[in-house]
Amino acid sequence: MSPRPNSLEARDIAAHLHPYTNQRKAEAEGSLMIDRGEGIYVFDTNGKRYIEGMAGLWSVAVGFNEPRLVDAAAKQMAKLPYYHTFTQKGHEPATLLAEKLLELAPVKMSKVHFTNSGSEANDTAMKMIWYRSNALGQPEKKKIIARIKGYHGVTIASASLTGLPNNHRSFDLPLPMVKHTLCPHYKAFANEGESEAEFVARLAKELEDLILAEGPETVAAFIGEPVMGAGGVIIPPEGYWAAIQAVLKKYDILLIADEVICGFGRTGNMFGSTTYGMEPDILVCSKQLTSSYMPMSAILVNDRVYQPLADESQKIGTFGHGFTAAGHPVAAAVALENLKIIEEKDLVGNVRALAPKFAARLAKLGQHELAFDARSVGLIGCLELKPQEGAVGARGAKLVGLLQEEGLISRAIGDTLALCPPLVITEGQIDELFDAFERALAKM
CATH class of the missing domain: 3.40.640.10 (Type I PLP-dependent aspartate aminotransferase-like (Major domain))
Structure with a gap:
């Protein structure tokens, strides 16, 4: 579906050459426009909340609205x-x-x-x-x-x-x-x-x-x-x-x-x-x-x-x-x-404390019939899917879209779905993240 005429999505694509983007696909579909952030979450211009499972670009340690910064x-x-x-x-x-x-x-x-x-x-x-x-x-x-x-x-x-x-x-x-x-x-x-x-x-x-x-x-x-x-x-x-x-x-x-x-x-x-x-x-x-x-x-x-x-x-x-x-x-x-x-918040200690749970939930995803491998260290990991014959990357592209529908932002690297959440994530939020992942994977 193409973006609505004169919408922010349409204006963005009209003016903006996006990095790491298929430009013709973007012209047809528009952009996901992020409006604000709160902890591990970001919100689009329609108010929908997403877990930012990639910490932006592997990068936001302290969350998306830290007043001290x-x-x-x-x-x-x-x-x-x-x-x-x-x-x-x-x-x-x-x-x-x-x-x-x-x-x-x-x-x-x-x-x-x-x-x-x-x-x-x-x-x-x-x-x-x-x-x-x-x-x-x-x-x-x-x-x-x-x-x-x-x-x-x-x-x-x-x-x-x-x-x-x-x-x-x-x-x-x-x-x-x-x-x-x-x-x-x-x-x-x-x-x-x-x-x-x-x-x-x-x-x-x-x-x-x-x-x-x-x-x-x-x-x-x-x-x-x-x-x-x-x-x-x-x-x-x-x-x-x-x-x-x-x-x-x-x-x-x-x-x-x-x-x-x-x-x-x-x-x-x-x-x-x-x-x-x-x-x-x-x-x-x-x-x-x-x-x-x-x-x-x-x-x-x-x-x-x-x-x-x-x-x-x-x-x-x-x-x-x-x-x-x-x-x-x-x-x-x-x-x-x-x-x-x-x-001060011992976020490195938080990574160590939560890494076993993160790894266990990821390993469970790795038991899916479409999974090739699941791996992690600390709070960085991925689910690698078996490629579809003759269409490497197709399953990854489909799953990253389904994840987004479920309110989880990941990144498809070919058929690998990466996860790298903010270091301030809690144990309950790890469950929330993987519950959304499991729902999306079930739709595959």
Whole structure:
């Protein structure tokens, strides 16, 4: 059904080129217009309430109407609404936030560089690595290895790191200095009869073979999410990160942890790196940093990365990179208050307390005849459906629509339905979420 003429839905589609959208489908059907939020819920312009089962875009930790964040933004807006951090200038909110992130970091880090989104942060990390290699007199050491089904953003560089076909097709990507290795989805990609340990060993060997084929002297870094989010909530098998890091250390290759989704409590620790024993040289975070009330991201680098950058900036006169709104004082003030709320309300503890119930309800969905797999860690999980023959993604698209009818917003990643609710969710609301999911699945 096409949107009513002159309705807000019709006006939106007439004026707005939507991201991640089939534009012709949108023209025919209109948009779901969200009007307000309250805790884990959002309401459309007709007043219908939805459980926001994706926390927006994997990102709203503290709920959709936290007055402390509104107040923090208003106070900072009234005091210093904007200033930059270029050319040895700074301001208190960015300084305090940098200090706080270094305090929270899962491993010892040296410096924090602010950007505005996860895409910008990963793009910047790539530039930092190239700059560092030149500083070290290793101009050939520029390649970065990412993973099939990994997601790292949508700029030209970060979309190249992303390992999803629809982020490459028709954009002439990826860039040639980005290489992709295998995806650690055991149930989907294990060979027949292959144990988890054997699967992990094969992935580590494939990575090492790729490094040797490219030349270790040309490979600078490896990037990975602790849990792969937009690729389908892919949880690494036991021992995976230990095996990967052993290969990287053998060939002096930096590790970038993309914590854009996992950071600030999602997996049951402040960072996914802690959950999986990762020791990154560079850590990228965004989303739950401000609960997405303001655009902000941050790149944490250790001294191994920072010192060559500093030396090169002295040699040539500058670290010639930055964004107008990077370290924005209002965003930094909101981030500081958001992190206070996460700590004061022990939302990481809430994730740990609720994770068993979340996992049990998800496992029950996994017993459905259409289910291929159900998996979770902390408060992130998914139900992966068996694909319909000749129509991969059709079942996922149908089910996400049925979920929306039942008042639950999910995201279909092919035939995988993802769940990533706000960290403030309660035990009763988890039941409410999965009851709606079961009703929709029954309609399939």
